[in-house]
Amino acid sequence: MSRRAEHDVRDLVERARAGEARAVARLISLVEDASPLLREVMAALAPHTGNAQVVGITGSPGVGKSTSTNALVTQLRRAGKRVGVLAVDPSSPFSGGALLGDRVRMQDHALDAGVYIRSMASRGHLGGLAWSTPQALRVLDAAGCDVILVETVGVGQSEVEIAGLADTTMVLLAPGMGDGIQAAKAGILEIGDLYVVNKADRDGADQVRRDLRSMLALATGRDGAWKPPIIKTVAQTGEGVDEVVDKLAEHHAWLASSGELERRRTRRARGEIEAIAVTALREKWGDVHGRSELDTLAAAVAAGDADPYGAADELLAAFTD
Amino acid sequence: MSRRAEHDVRDLVERARAGEARAVARLISLVEDASPLLREVMAALAPHTGNAQVVGITGSPGVGKSTSTNALVTQLRRAGKRVGVLAVDPSSPFSGGALLGDRVRMQDHALDAGVYIRSMASRGHLGGLAWSTPQALRVLDAAGCDVILVETVGVGQSEVEIAGLADTTMVLLAPGMGDGIQAAKAGILEIGDLYVVNKADRDGADQVRRDLRSMLALATGRDGAWKPPIIKTVAQTGEGVDEVVDKLAEHHAWLASSGELERRRTRRARGEIEAIAVTALREKWGDVHGRSELDTLAAAVAAGDADPYGAADELLAAFTD
Structure with a gap:
């Protein structure tokens, strides 16, 4: 990330914390757009939640x-x-x-x-x-x-x-x-x-x-x-x-x-971490070895030439190689 | 899998293909129960779909x-x-x-x-x-x-x-x-x-x-x-x-x-392979290093001590180590 972008994120987070509606709206737009800046936004917000x-x-x-x-x-x-x-x-x-x-x-x-x-x-x-x-x-x-x-x-x-x-x-x-x-x-x-x-x-x-x-x-x-x-x-x-x-x-x-509040929030965080990790993996799966390994496997399963479990094994193996 | 279980699965698949309602019902129950036998069931069914x-x-x-x-x-x-x-x-x-x-x-x-x-x-x-x-x-x-x-x-x-x-x-x-x-x-x-x-x-x-x-x-x-x-x-x-x-x-x-049929079915297979692979990963995530790495990370995120992106990185790193 550029130092400019970094500065912008910090500034935005500060203004949102101060209650500025436009900054809040902008941050939620970053979420909606799945912005690459979110990583830093969430790190900056974490202590204040x-x-x-x-x-x-x-x-x-x-x-x-x-x-x-x-x-x-x-x-x-x-x-x-x-x-x-x-x-x-x-x-x-x-x-x-x-x-x-x-x-x-x-x-x-x-x-x-x-x-x-x-x-x-x-x-x-x-x-x-x-x-x-x-x-x-x-x-x-x-x-x-x-x-x-x-x-x-x-x-x-x-x-x-x-x-x-x-x-x-x-x-x-x-x-x-x-x-x-x-x-x-x-x-x-x-x-x-x-x-x-x-x-x-x-x-x-x-x-x-x-x-x-x-x-x-x-x-x-x-x-x-x-x-x-x-x-x-x-x-x-x-x-x-x-x-x-x-x-x-x-x-x-x-x-x-x-103690139920902590339990529920931990469960929520668990789902969130999983979702982020899975999203990161899916992005990789769509583009392994310079082509979409997943698409090739999916076509084979659709045609009856492979079963989904074998295909999932191949996908995981391709990723962890 | 035992040879007995292997034989049972083959028998079940054959009977389902022959149109025996009880065998069909039993196979769907295996799906519903997320049976470990499913891997072999799906491999046996694939050519006939x-x-x-x-x-x-x-x-x-x-x-x-x-x-x-x-x-x-x-x-x-x-x-x-x-x-x-x-x-x-x-x-x-x-x-x-x-x-x-x-x-x-x-x-x-x-x-x-x-x-x-x-x-x-x-x-x-x-x-x-x-x-x-x-x-x-x-x-x-x-x-x-x-x-x-x-x-x-x-x-x-x-x-x-x-x-x-x-x-x-x-x-x-x-x-x-x-x-x-x-x-x-x-x-x-x-x-x-x-x-x-x-x-x-x-x-x-x-x-x-x-x-x-x-x-x-x-x-x-x-x-x-x-x-x-x-x-x-x-x-x-x-x-x-x-x-x-x-x-x-x-x-x-x-x-x-x-050609839309093939496209739709490939898309469906893609989702299915992803779901199986993600399920396999989630099972591993729940039990990395003999304890639940994910639960520890989730508690830290819920407490504001970590952000979800950093936690997801740690989760993926723990898995691919």
């Missing part, structure tokens, strides 16, 4: 994820918290651009200096979500956010993957979104630290809460001590959102005191 | 994926095809078992020897869907299936990932499932080779088709020559399903003649 509570927000389309995120930001700001919002769109690798940009989302908070809002596409990244999201979180964390809300955009996203990246996972449900079996099929009943029944002014909200309560009672507790609360909200009006904020803080305190 | 058309079926919950799959099987059987159905559930890594087993799904075809139906959970696999699905497909392919329908179960699954594994991707929509932007958010508008508007007897079906048509017209063609058709069906009654079967055959012929 670990303060933010990362909250993953999941739920089926239509439950009101965006509205709830918006209402949560309002309530967290009232409580004096600095808030980051990361909207991740892992579902559309072929699109030329995010359908919902930063500007049309969350206009309520566009002028608030205590809120960073950022949409990020993970398409095009070799390592996908596992690679890019933790690095974007690290930027927002070092920039002084107290709480970072991670919301996935679109259908078909990996809810479970987001849960793996968060300290606290909040699962949203709403009446009229399908019966209990639908919810269970979604696999979201086992990942929640907090359950929110949104649109609680509609018919069926109490039934959703009852169904949820009996299903959670059947599930064996994941972490022993923490019993996931179920909260009713009307995100549109803000009703119940103060209770959500209280429960988020409660969960954060429990995480810290139980 | 490449005949089946793999059809991925995607769509939001509620559009009628299961009913459509069922109706397609009926129609394909009428056309004399041998059919495999692989229902993949990537969304619930924590559950103790699939909610919808083979027995409750597709009861219409339970006694038909020309149909293999199999649910498969990819949870617990280090390589996930990318690792297990191609191997299960190879089993069904070698067992003589002409068409294999791959359906994802539940919400939150990786629609795009399934599309990457299929020769032909069929996207299901239905009236009343949200507006055009919802569909576009789903990222499914760019992955379809075939679009099916199901529940076409309901209000709004023509509107869905019109919206779809204008959105597809805006999109630039991915493959040049193939123009994805839009077909209206009522899967419940079978209406329109014959046309779907015709279009699937047409797409298969186009894939073969255009």
Whole structure:
């Protein structure tokens, strides 16, 4: 790296730490673009991370994820918290651009200096979500956010993957979104630290809460001590959102005191290191011996001339030679 | 491997190739269990693969994926095809078992020897869907299936990932499932080779088709020559399903003649080889120098004492030493 680039990175990191929104945005763009400068950026950020509570927000389309995120930001700001919002769109690798940009989302908070809002596409990244999201979180964390809300955009996203990246996972449900079996099929009943029944002014909200309560009672507790609360909200009006904020803080305190926070963050770091290492390997595999060894092997497997295990052996041997 | 195990694998593969359903089921169980025997199974199957058309079926919950799959099987059987159905559930890594087993799904075809139906959970696999699905497909392919329908179960699954594994991707929509932007958010508008508007007897079906048509017209063609058709069906009654079967055959012929089939299959094999190689590496990473090097590095990154890039470097260095 040139000394100029090195200076630029340090300057950018300093300005982001001082809370300058443009510097934060630029650093997340470096993550999104998989910039070669990231190596130095992450090294510079590392000592300044670990303060933010990362909250993953999941739920089926239509439950009101965006509205709830918006209402949560309002309530967290009232409580004096600095808030980051990361909207991740892992579902559309072929699109030329995010359908919902930063500007049309969350206009309520566009002028608030205590809120960073950022949409990020993970398409095009070799390592996908596992690679890019933790690095974007690290930027927002070092920039002084107290709480970072991670919301996935679109259908078909990996809810479970987001849960793996968060300290606290909040699962949203709403009446009229399908019966209990639908919810269970979604696999979201086992990942929640907090359950929110949104649109609680509609018919069926109490039934959703009852169904949820009996299903959670059947599930064996994941972490022993923490019993996931179920909260009713009307995100549109803000009703119940103060209770959500209280429960988020409660969960954060429990995480810290139980040692679970460290365990979850170590697990997250583990995934991140693996993703970076695998990405580095994949780049090499695409270009071994001056041609793509992997493409040659893949063509042989596709033609039935080789089996995938033998091909994987050859690939690993070519790399470690 | 013992000579006994070796003999068992050969016997199993022979019986699966002869069309014995129990042998097919047993081989897919080996895939699901990530059995050490798989290496030899895949080597034995490799020469007998490449005949089946793999059809991925995607769509939001509620559009009628299961009913459509069922109706397609009926129609394909009428056309004399041998059919495999692989229902993949990537969304619930924590559950103790699939909610919808083979027995409750597709009861219409339970006694038909020309149909293999199999649910498969990819949870617990280090390589996930990318690792297990191609191997299960190879089993069904070698067992003589002409068409294999791959359906994802539940919400939150990786629609795009399934599309990457299929020769032909069929996207299901239905009236009343949200507006055009919802569909576009789903990222499914760019992955379809075939679009099916199901529940076409309901209000709004023509509107869905019109919206779809204008959105597809805006999109630039991915493959040049193939123009994805839009077909209206009522899967419940079978209406329109014959046309779907015709279009699937047409797409298969186009894939073969255009060279796109080979390209897609090579891409699929590439992903599969990578997933196997990465899984092998991850297993090693978890146990380098008699302890978990990766866990130590992850704890350092979580504590802010190391950055993920440096940690990834150390991991790779420890492995290639």
